[in-house]
Amino acid sequence: MKGIILKALSSFYYVEKDGEIYECKARGNFRKSGISPLVGDIVEFRITENGKGVVNSILPRKNFLVRPNVANIDKLFIVSSFSTPAPNAFIIDKITAIAEYKAIEPIIVFNKCDMGDFSYWQNIYKNAGFKTFTVSAETKEGINSLLSELKNSVSAFTGNSGVGKSSILNCILENRNIATGEVSEKLGRGRHTTRHIEAYRLKNGGIVVDTPGFSSLEYTSRDYEFKENLAHFFRDFKDYIYTCKFSTCSHTKESGCGVLQAVEDGKIEVTRHNSYVELFSEMKDLKPWEADNYKKK
Ligand SMILES: Nc1nc2c(ncn2[C@@H]2O[C@H](COP(=O)(O)OP(=O)(O)OP(=O)(O)O)[C@@H](O)[C@H]2O)c(=O)[nH]1
Ligand SMILES: [Mg+2]
Numbered sequence: 001m002k003g004i005i006l007k008a009l010s011s012f013y014y015v016e017k018d019g020e021i022y023e024c025k026a027r028g029n030f031r032k033s034g035i036s037p038l039v040g041d042i043v044e045f046r047i048t049e050n051g052k053g054v055v056n057s058i059l060p061r062k063n064f065l066v067r068p069n070v071a072n073i074d075k076l077f078i079v080s081s082f083s084t085p086a087p088n089a090f091i092i093d094k095i096t097a098i099a100e101y102k103a104i105e106p107i108i109v110f111n112k113c114d115m116g117d118f119s120y121w122q123n124i125y126k127n128a129g130f131k132t133f134t135v136s137a138e139t140k141e142g143i144n145s146l147l148s149e150l151k152n153s154v155s156a157f158t159g160n161s162g163v164g165k166s167s168i169l170n171c172i173l174e175n176r177n178i179a180t181g182e183v184s185e186k187l188g189r190g191r192h193t194t195r196h197i198e199a200y201r202l203k204n205g206g207i208v209v210d211t212p213g214f215s216s217l218e219y220t221s222r223d224y225e226f227k228e229n230l231a232h233f234f235r236d237f238k239d240y241i242y243t244c245k246f247s248t249c250s251h252t253k254e255s256g257c258g259v260l261q262a263v264e265d266g267k268i269e270v271t272r273h274n275s276y277v278e279l280f281s282e283m284k285d286l287k288p289w290e291a292d293n294y295k296k297k
């Protein structure tokens with residue numbers, strides 16, 4: 001039988017088929033193969049005597065992400081909030097670039113708009129060519145248009161702990177009450193309330209995955225192909241990367257760089273370019289043999 005993994009918890013996978021959920025274990029030899037089932041995976045499974053199941057194999061994936069660790073995603077909603085924690089351009093830009101690399105559409109969400117004005121942030125990401133949503137899980141402002149964006153696709157929510165991912169989902173899902181947690185004013189961030197990855201089906205045909213919030217520091221990428229083609233994953237750079245004087249231009253400081261010129265002319269947002277430079281320098285010493293995906297090649 002084929003089903004989709006909606007939830008992964010401890011070493012159990014909750015596989016849905018025809019509206020029924022089966023608690024499954026993975027077949028013994030999965031660990032050896034080096035890949036483990038993820039939420040979003042379509043799997044082949046069989047039911048054992050007690051109504052539980054065993055996952056036998058994973059069908060080929062369209063894509064997968066390491067953080068959040070999900071498979072077969074169409075859209076990645078990158079959620080920030082007005083304060084505690086406030087938006088962080090570097091984190092947003094890094095995640096958008098990783099999503100672009102994986103051919104997943106990044107969508108920028110600003111939550112807690114009841115607390116203040118997001119127009120500064122919204123302008124940056126609109127100008128850079130992204131879909132953005134400004135919402136409040138508290139007042140429900142903007143929630144309906146966010147809901148239409150989730151229609152008929154598989155989406156995941158990601159973002160720092162405390163930005164309100166689970167709260168937004170609670171606005172959208174009827175009859176579900178996902179645990180949410182107070183943010184710590186002292187630490188200026190959330191308390192890692194969501195601890196597991198779980199997908200929810202929406203009435204409009206969408207599937208949306210809630211994920212545990214990360215703390216900014218753990219979000220690193222050690223993927224060589226990503227590193228080598230970094231500028232291609234900044235969609236707002238694409239009209240300029242072939243106008244540079246040198247074909248080896250890194251678009252960080254060279255003279256005759258079309259990207260730097262576009263920043264100067266106000267065609268590329270300064271914060272976007274700053275993030276690019278920071279990401280470039282974070283990864284510049286990564287050698288192919290040190291990369292996470294080296295062994296698979
Ligand atoms: N004022 C305001 N507070 C909100 C809003 N959305 C969420 N919150 C509050 O923010 C806190 C964190 O919300 P959560 O939904 O738990 O955040 P999360 O992103 O799921 O956090 P993790 O599960 O830790 O990753 C809670 O106290 C919510 O009540 C909003 O739109 N406005
Ligand atoms: Mg949560």
Ligand SMILES: [Zn+2]
Pocket residue numbers: 241244249250251252254256257258259260
């Ligand atoms: Zn350049």
